[in-house]
Amino acid sequence: MSPRTGVRLVTIFSAVVLAFFLFGDWLARRDAPEPLAWYETYRESLWQPIQDRSLTLLQADQALGRGHLWMISADGEPALVSRYNLESDDRLWQAQAVIGLGAEEMESLVEAQAWEPGIRDQPVSPAVGEALGDRQILRMSMIPVEPLELNRIEGTFGSPDVRMPVSEGEAWVYPRAGAVVAVGEEEAFSIMFGLRDES
Template identity: 50%
Template sequence: MNRSLGFPLVTVLSLVAVAFFALGYYFSRGEAADPLQWHEEYEVSLWQPLREQQLLLGDVSRVLGPGQLWMISAEGEPALVSRYRLETDGQSWRAQATVQLAAERMDSLVAAQDWQPDMYDQPLSNEVAQALKDYPIIRMSMQPAEPIDVNQVQSSFGNPDMRLEIAGGETWIYQASGAVVAVSDEEAHSVMFGLR
């Protein structure tokens, strides 16, 4: 091979090799995604007090605005939740806070509402919500109107401590933040806080 031809050929091959390595690095590191705005925004006002078991129904309403209290069926058992709508991260989200009630208080509410396990979710009056404002929240969930990319979850929480296979997807568990994320097809469908 002619020496004057060999030098440019080696240079071109070197550039091609460097370009392939750069592309490989780019694709291996994954797509960077913006963290979830609500995760950081509510860390001090919601997620930290929930982890410390100090979050009350009135606190959630002060942070997220007026909500609607509902009696729902949770696997055939009555549960009391307060629901809130918010716009964040480019779409609508539903925040749901589960209220902890003593058994006798729940029995009284079930009797007053004539609640049955097969009933649709029942809205409760603002007066009931006001009367329960000092009751503790044991769980909160954030549900997007449209599933979000898992990269956004990882930008906010990092890599999960555990991944559990479930029917139709995975559950990602973040022990330090007490969060559980429902995932399928590289999309997250909900984030629940309150893992003990």
């Protein structure tokens, strides 16, 4: 074999090997789960402040548009929430923010709304929201209208640090992101932010 032929063969072999590597890289990127767009969009305006315990109702309204206030029953206890609708990642979502109230404020609201345990969700006057703009958001849940594929969760947060069995399925816990995902039957039903990473 002449030196010239040897150089040609080495060049062809190198080109083929490079093509295989590039094809493999393309396949890996194509099959990689795509992260949820809203997570990055609201990272600085919502998720980091809520983890730092600094997110207020007014800031949530500024990020997501003015929400609608509801008085709900959460495990038999009253809670005031603000709800927002948004479209992202080819589906509709509801964001639900739990507003922190003092004991006297909650008692007053319970009386004004004639709230009782187990009662259906009740709308609350927007004027209440205007008066409570500086109140802290304790936690916020992102709830897809249709359940979400688990690979989208893993593409956004990675593998869960902890998987906890719950009454219906599992809770995937991501302490560094301050998030807990409700999982059942190989699908995700909600993503709650507000978990404090104490590590």
